[in-house]
Every structure is written in C-alpha cells, then in structure tokens.
Amino acid sequence: NAGVTQTPKFQVLKTGQSMTLQCAQDMNHNSMYWYRQDPGMGLRLIYYSASEGTTDKGEVPNGYNVSRLNKREFSLRLESAAPSQTSVYFCASSDRGHEQFFGPGTRLTVL
Amino acid sequence: QQQVKQSPQSLIVQKGGIPIINCAYENTAFDYFPWYQQFPGKGPALLIAIRPDVSEKKEGRFTISFNKSAKQFSLHIMDSQPGDSATYFCAASKFRGTYKYIFGTGTRLKVLA
Numbered sequence: 001n002a003g004v005t006q007t008p009k010f011q012v013l014k015t016g017q018s019m020t021l022q023c024a025q026d027m028n029h030n031s032m033y034w035y036r037q038d039p040g041m042g043l044r045l046i047y048y049s050a051s052e053g054t055t056d057k058g059e060v061p062n063g064y065n066v067s068r069l070n071k072r073e074f075s076l077r078l079e080s081a082a083p084s085q086t087s088v089y090f091c092a093s094s095d096r097g098h099e100q101f102f103g104p105g106t107r108l109t110v111l
Numbered sequence: 112q113q114q115v116k117q118s119p120q121s122l123i124v125q126k127g128g129i130p131i132i133n134c135a136y137e138n139t140a141f142d143y144f145p146w147y148q149q150f151p152g153k154g155p156a157l158l159i160a161i162r163p164d165v166s167e168k169k170e171g172r173f174t175i176s177f178n179k180s181a182k183q184f185s186l187h188i189m190d191s192q193p194g195d196s197a198t199y200f201c202a203a204s205k206f207r208g209t210y211k212y213i214f215g216t217g218t219r220l221k222v223l224a
Binding site for chain 2: 040042059
C-alpha cells in the first residue's frame, strides 16, 4: 500500500498562473483533507471532504477550489496563483477513526 | 483566531533529557487531542492521542498529560534520543461529519547526542 500520494512534489508558478495539486489514497478512507503549512503557522485546513460527493471549507479556503473526483482522489486547484500561496501543501485522509494519514507534501513557490 | 496555543516554539535538550511541550485550547467541545511528529521533508504522522475522559496516556517513551479544567495538555518524551529530533504538533478536534483538526503552531525539538 502506498498510503497517501501527492503530485507534484515541487512546483514553481508565476503570479496569475493556475495549477492543480493531485492527491490519492489507497486505504479506502471516507474523509480527505487539504492543509497548507507555513513557518510559525502550523498546519491550516484549506478544504475537506467528509465523504465522497461532499466538500466543505476549512480555515483558509480563499483562492482555492477542490474536487472529490471519487473515493480515492481529492484535488486542490489554484485558479490564479498569488505569492501568498507559496507554501507546503499536505493532503491527508482518515476513516471513521480520528487518525489522519498525511502524504509527503507538495512544495509550491509562486513568484 | 488561533484556538490551540502551543509552546515553546523550539526546544534543545541533551540526550536522556525529558522535553515537555505544552498546548492550551479554548473550545470545550473538543473531544480528541492528538500529537503529530514531523521529520524534515516528510508529512506529519500520528504519535499519540488522548480523549478528555482520561488524565494521562503513555505509549513507550511518550506521555500525554491532560488537564481538562485548565484546558491544557502536554507531551513528555522520556529518555529523549537524537532520533526524536523533529517538529511536534498538538491538535484538537471535534466531530462535525468528520474530525476536523485545529493544529498548534509546532515545536521544533533538537536532542543533542
């Protein structure tokens, strides 16, 4: 089992460009999450999907959109990237229990 | 609004020491308090977790102490080792269709050999 996988690992964008971060899990988990991690800020929830077919905003949703493509996949889209979106993005998944399993992260730089 | 406050921001201890990391929360509806460990370049991984109906939980060298009345909880690492050098995050959650975590800001721990 690969657990939670994320692509790409690294990305550099120019201001105004768009991109989609991909996340997939092979643990048959119902819930999936997108976080961003910034120095001194911890991990902040962007969007989450409690189950297939549902998505909800987290703490910092502005500038992002998500799609729960199926039970395995949950993507995060930046429509018009801004330097403030420079961050490390983590996807996570969980089942009925509390434990969230995190992917390896995507390091995004917006110039 | 930061609902989970974590301290200290960084911590350096000698091998064998007992680093202590503290967290305080505001929302009494939180019902699950995990600690996550993160090594450089990796995603966080669950270390240990506690519910508010117990005051202490031990797993190996890691102990959570929980004070419900003070709305505080802490992580103790017994006999710390250089391999424990990592960033530690506390979190709190409550069920709303799923368990949404509010994370603390993290503590960077360095254990000297």
